[in-house]
Amino acid sequence: ENRMLQHTVHALQSELDNLRADNIKLYEKIKFLQSYPGRGSSRDDTEQRYSSQYEERLDPFSSFSRKERQRKYLSLSPWDKATLSMGRLILSNKTARTVAFFYTLFLHCLVFLVLYKTAWSESVGRDCAAFCAKK
Secondary structure (H helix, E strand, C coil): CHHHHHHHHHHHHHHHHHHHHHHHHHHHHHHHHHCCCCCCCCCCHHHHHHHHHHHHHHCCCHHHHHHHHHHHHHCCCHHHHHHHHHHHHHHHCHHHHHHHHHHHHHHHHHHHHHHHHHHHHHHHHHHHHHHHHHC
């Protein structure tokens, strides 16, 4: 009787595993069908239950990668965290990238103009000194 019960439990467990795998495959098909334009994306409790299992099945290393990224982020200094956050902000937004590009272009032009004016002033001063020394 004990063996019979163990056999039944084992059979039910394997059936449960098969049903979970089938549900994940069905969720994948639902997600595929919802990707077509004009389809509504109404999410019910069943979809939410299997969405996490579906995502985990796609990439088994995602949780490890997430934990490792979080560990490295927490080990950064506050200055590095601020720099990383600003970089992510600028790179993630098209408007921010455009503003950063023109700001950098403006700063470069300003530096070149200041250097040109300084060099021109020095050149005029030398020429004037040479002209005055000649007379």
